[in-house]
Amino acid sequence: MVNPSEYGRAKTIEISFGELTGALGDSVTVFPVVVAIGALTELSLAHLLLGFAAFQVVWGLYYGLPVSVEPMKALAALVIAGSLTAGELAAAGLLAGVVLLVVGTTGTLGHVTRFVGQPLVRGVQVAVGLILLETGVHLSLGNVPLALLAAGVAAVAVLAGYRRASALVVLCVGVGVAVLQSGVPAPAVPSLAVGLPGPEAVSIAALEGTLAQLAMTVGNAAVATSLLLSDYYDADVSADELATSMGAMNLVAIPLGAMPMCHGSGGVAGKYAFGARTAGSNLILGAIYAVAAVIGVGVVAAFPLPMLGVVLALIAVELVRAGLDTEWLSLTVGVGLLGLVTNVGVAFLAGTIGYLLLDRYVPLDRGR
Numbered sequence: 001m002v003n004p005s006e007y008g009r010a011k012t013i014e015i016s017f018g019e020l021t022g023a024l025g026d027s028v029t030v031f032p033v034v035v036a037i038g039a040l041t042e043l044s045l046a047h048l049l050l051g052f053a054a055f056q057v058v059w060g061l062y063y064g065l066p067v068s069v070e071p072m073k074a075l076a077a078l079v080i081a082g083s084l085t086a087g088e089l090a091a092a093g094l095l096a097g098v099v100l101l102v103v104g105t106t107g108t109l110g111h112v113t114r115f116v117g118q119p120l121v122r123g124v125q126v127a128v129g130l131i132l133l134e135t136g137v138h139l140s141l142g143n144v145p146l147a148l149l150a151a152g153v154a155a156v157a158v159l160a161g162y163r164r165a166s167a168l169v170v171l172c173v174g175v176g177v178a179v180l181q182s183g184v185p186a187p188a189v190p191s192l193a194v195g196l197p198g199p200e201a202v203s204i205a206a207l208e209g210t211l212a213q214l215a216m217t218v219g220n221a222a223v224a225t226s227l228l229l230s231d232y233y234d235a236d237v238s239a240d241e242l243a244t245s246m247g248a249m250n251l252v253a254i255p256l257g258a259m260p261m262c263h264g265s266g267g268v269a270g271k272y273a274f275g276a277r278t279a280g281s282n283l284i285l286g287a288i289y290a291v292a293a294v295i296g297v298g299v300v301a302a303f304p305l306p307m308l309g310v311v312l313a314l315i316a317v318e319l320v321r322a323g324l325d326t327e328w329l330s331l332t333v334g335v336g337l338l339g340l341v342t343n344v345g346v347a348f349l350a351g352t353i354g355y356l357l358l359d360r361y362v363p364l365d366r367g368r
Contacts, residue, residue: 014280022276023285026267028168032311033071038300042086045300046190046293051258053289060282068267072260074213077128081135087201092210093250093260101247104240119328120351121219127339129319132312139309150310167314178302185298193257208345217262224265232272
């Protein structure tokens, strides 16, 4: 047990079984998304995992709380689906980082949130889920028997009461299949990677992705996370402070080969539900990610894509399910479907206009 008061907030850190299970509760969506990006894009899985490892530790020590560090899911879904290149992903993450840093340090997040209402945030979340679902189904069709095996494993996990962890369970089975096919990978320490995307990466697609991601980040990663930290841990961490740390994190991490990252209410809820009560869970999870970065690259190269498709579909279902818990169902579903058939940037802009008009002229009615 240590006291990290010299790092920031004076909180006790424990290393215990509850902190270990809490760490795993935060990893259930991070690992599948990151492995998918490593398998389907040119991005280095090792560097992606090292980014999560480093900032789990950094923010755990700084806040003295079991804060989460998750992929920016809107951008992750777009790069997995092939709608963004690796360079555009980096550019979008850097743009989002600048905006979050400015908004957070100037304390203006409260003014921004009135233009990005909860139904709009949920609609973008549904759109991201539908895009991931489409990609997952496409990958699964490459080998239907293997995909059915993965679906069966997921069904067993759900029936056993581990619905939220079903994607991670399938991922573990897929790792087993990959090891059987390619053997146990040799450990490899990744080299230092430093670089910035070129000017051509600042494209319309990158800008649209940035807008969609900011909508989700403001609602789910800043405001909702602040509320959960207060409810679960009686901690006073403002949404603006979280926005500032997310902005700084991305501006430092992305040039070093990491992917766009954010705090997240889902990760905080997962840590709490699985037993985390201190930032010890962050230290444990950081160590797990670091070990995975050293030994996991060879496994990902052999990971069966049809099983990965099932993993993505499971994540997608969870995102859509959470997104449909909204104050204005028709608007949320409309934004989600528009994001699927066009893109999330168009859906975000159209949804913003629709939300502002409806919020002004039509009384808000839950489930409408």
